[in-house]
Each structure stands twice: as C-alpha cells, then as structure tokens.
Amino acid sequence: MDKVNNFRINNSNKSFFKKEGYLVLKNFFDPKMISDLNNVLFENFKFFEKKDIKKKNFDKHLIELRKNNKEKFGSFFDSLQTIGVGYSILIDKKILNFVSKLLNTKLNCLTFTDMSIRLDPPFDERNSLGWHQDSSYFRQNSSGKNGVVIWIPLHDLGRNLGPLELLKNSNRLGPLNVKKKKSKSKLYSAKRNIDPKYLKKYKVIISKELKKGDALLTDLDLVHRSGKNSSNKFRMSLIGRYHKLLSKDFNSGLNKYIYTDKKLNEEVHGK
Ligand SMILES: O=C(O)CCC(=O)C(=O)O
Numbered sequence: 001m002d003k004v005n006n007f008r009i010n011n012s013n014k015s016f017f018k019k020e021g022y023l024v025l026k027n028f029f030d031p032k033m034i035s036d037l038n039n040v041l042f043e044n045f046k047f048f049e050k051k052d053i054k055k056k057n058f059d060k061h062l063i064e065l066r067k068n069n070k071e072k073f074g075s076f077f078d079s080l081q082t083i084g085v086g087y088s089i090l091i092d093k094k095i096l097n098f099v100s101k102l103l104n105t106k107l108n109c110l111t112f113t114d115m116s117i118r119l120d121p122p123f124d125e126r127n128s129l130g131w132h133q134d135s136s137y138f139r140q141n142s143s144g145k146n147g148v149v150i151w152i153p154l155h156d157l158g159r160n161l162g163p164l165e166l167l168k169n170s171n172r173l174g175p176l177n178v179k180k181k182k183s184k185s186k187l188y189s190a191k192r193n194i195d196p197k198y199l200k201k202y203k204v205i206i207s208k209e210l211k212k213g214d215a216l217l218t219d220l221d222l223v224h225r226s227g228k229n230s231s232n233k234f235r236m237s238l239i240g241r242y243h244k245l246l247s248k249d250f251n252s253g254l255n256k257y258i259y260t261d262k263k264l265n266e267e268v269h270g271k
Contacts (some may be wrong), residue, residue, distance in 0.1 A: 009101045017102055021145075021171030021222035024208050024215075029152065031213040033089065038154045038236065040085050041117070048076045059233045066121050078260040080117045090115055090150065090240035099148045099242045102217070109246040113140060113255060120162070120226065120235040128226035130193040131167065135175040135220040137192060139251055140243035144175045144221030146250075147243045151218070154236040157210040161235045162227025164216060168204035170223035194223060 007028050017023045042058050053061050066073045080086075091112055100107040120127065135144030157163050178192040207227060208216060218224065220241070229235045244250065259265040 007098065009098055014102060017217065017219070018145075020168075022166055022206070022216065022218045023102075024210070025217065026211075027213050028215045029089070029213045031211075034152070034154055034212050037085055037089065037238065040083065041080060041119075041154070041236065044080065044083070045076065048072075048079070062119065062234050063121060066124065075260050077117075077119055080119075081115070082257070083117065086115050086117060086238055089152070089238065095150070096242075099150075099217075102148060103146060103242070103244045105244045105246050109244070111140060111243045111245050111250075112240060113243065114138065114239075114241050116239045118235070118237045118239065120229050120237075122229045122231050122233065122235075125226070125228070128228075130191060131196075131199060131223050131225045132178065132192050132194060133170075133173075133176060133221050133223055134218075134241065136178040138220060138241055138243070139177075140241075140253065141220070141247060142175070142249035142251065144171070145219050146247050147220040147241060149218045149220060150240050150242075151216045152238040153210050153212065153214070154238060155233075156212050157214075157235070158231075159207075159209055160229075160231040161233065162229040162231075163207045163209055165225050165227050166206040166218065167199065167202045167223040168206055170199065170202045171219055171221045173198065173221060173223065175221055199223065 007025050013023055039055070042053075042055055045058065045062065046053055049061065049065070051061070062073075065076070093107070096107045096110055100110050103110070118127075133144060134149050135141075135147070138147065141147050151164055153161075155161075176194060176198060178194055181191050181193070202223065210216065227235075256269070259268065
C-alpha cells in the first residue's frame with residue numbers, strides 16, 4: 001500500500017479548517033507505516049538499554065527507565081528527535097500537497113520545521129503542556145493561520161491515553177505571542193501557557209479519539225493542551241510543522257541542533 005492514502009482535499013474540509021482551525025484526517029496514513037515507526041523507537045530503545053527486550057514489554061521498560069533514570073530517559077528521548085524515518089513520514093509529497101492546498105500556496109514553497117516525537121508517560125505530567133498556541137513558539141509566520149501542525153498518534157489513541165485537547169473557536173484570538181516562563185526544574189518543559197483571562201469565553205473542549213493511521217491538523221493559533229494519560233501505556237506521537245514561505249509575514253531562520261550534552265553544546269555553539 002502507498003505510504004499516505006489519497007485523502008482528498010475539497011472545499012468543505014478547506015473551509016472547515018479555515019473556520020475551526022483544525023481538521024481530523026481519518027485513515028490518512030497506512031497503519032503499517034505508523035507501526036513501523038513505533039518499531040523503530042523500540043529497536044533504538046533496545047540498543048540504548050543494551051538489553052534484549054520483548055516488544056510487548058516496551059512500555060513496561062520505558063516506564064521503569066523514566067522512573068528510575070530520568071537523565072537516561074531524557075537522553076533517549078532527545079535521540080529520537082532527529083530520527084530519519086520520522087522526517088520521511090512528515091515530508092511525504094502527498095502531505096506537502098495536502099498542506100499546501102490548505103494554506104493556498106505552492107507545494108515547493110512550504111517550509112518544514114521541528115519534527116518532534118513525544119513520549120508521554122502515564123500519570124506523569126512533567127512534560128505536559130497547558131493551554132498554549134504553537135504560534136508563541138514558532139514564529140515562522142507572524143500569523144498562526146499561515147502554518148499547519150500535524151499531530152500523529154503512533155498507536156490507537158483511546159480516551160484513557162489522553163487525546164490532545166482543543167479549545168473551540170480559540171483560533172479567533174490570533175497570535176498572543178506569550179513569552180517563555182522558566183520551568184520549575186530542568187526535568188520540566190519550559191512553558192508559554194496562556195493567561196486564563198484570555199480564555200474565559202472559550203468553554204468547549206474538543207478531544208478526538210484517533211486510530212492508528214489518523215492525523216490531526218491544526219493551525220498555529222488554535223489553543224490546545226496535552227490530554228491526561230491515565231492508561232498503563234506511553235502515549236507516543238509524531239508532530240511536524242509547516243509554514244508558508246510565500247507570504248509577507250514569513251520570518252526566515254535556521255534550524256539548530258542542540259546537543260543534550262551541555263559541554264559539547266557549549267563547544268559547538270558557545271555559551
Ligand atoms: O502532545 C501533546 O501532549 C502536546 C503537544 C503540543 O501541544 C505541542 O507540541 O504543541
């Protein structure tokens with residue numbers, strides 16, 4: 001089967017995305033390709049742990065590592081952030097084509113930044129994100145409407161795994177450009193949470209259960225947060241962000257590899 005299914009873009013899903021700031025793509029990817037990426041994470045984990053682990057025990061070992069050796073878990077997590085096959089999924093021509101149509105631009109004039117793989121452990125919210133807009137983190141376009149985020153679960157995503165939560169109509173706020181707040185410790189993610197006073201009139205939370213092969217697209221202004229993982233498994237996802245280059249609000253820039261090892265990072269990038 002083809003890597004990406006022929007999900008057709010039409011006026012109805014285009015105008016839905018424009019108005020609502022999100023779109024659920026059912027069966028967008030071949031589920032086997034998603035399983036393959038999941039297996040790649042597992043293969044790398046075995047190498048990292050230098051143990052012969054069975055796939056069915058992947059979650060158990062990952063939970064143990066997160067609990068018992070946070071630094072090592074962090075280093076494994078970081079090493080996944082530039083995994084080649086993740087990129088190959090996100091820059092498949094059919095996705096670029098789909099996204100370029102959503103953004104009313106040419107396929108060859110999309111930029112792609114920041115692939116990320118999330119590993120969200122059960123009952124552990126240290127890296128969960130509160131209500132935020134991606135346009136506060138990613139300023140490639142000054143308007144969050146000129147970008148698209150794709151969020152792909154690497155397994156069926158039932159309610160107990162904590163689907164992403166979207167705040168209905170919050171895309172109408174436009175970019176709030178919230179500044180970075182210091183995290184409580186280096187094991188917590190730095191946050192750009194939105195002051196609740198801006199969110200008072202947005203009361204409806206949208207949270208979609210997804211199947212392996214489905215994807216969720218949002219613009220960069222839609223306010224969203226992590227769902228709560230109350231299962232006994234890791235919630236694994238692949239995320240990519242696309243921006244419209246042929247646009248007056250495009251801010252050019254460079255991607256930078258930040259080394260987990262602080263000393264090495266300083267050697268390369270300076271203090
Ligand atoms: O997957 C999540 O829990 C949150 C991801 C997210 O909101 C983001 O990367 O902007």
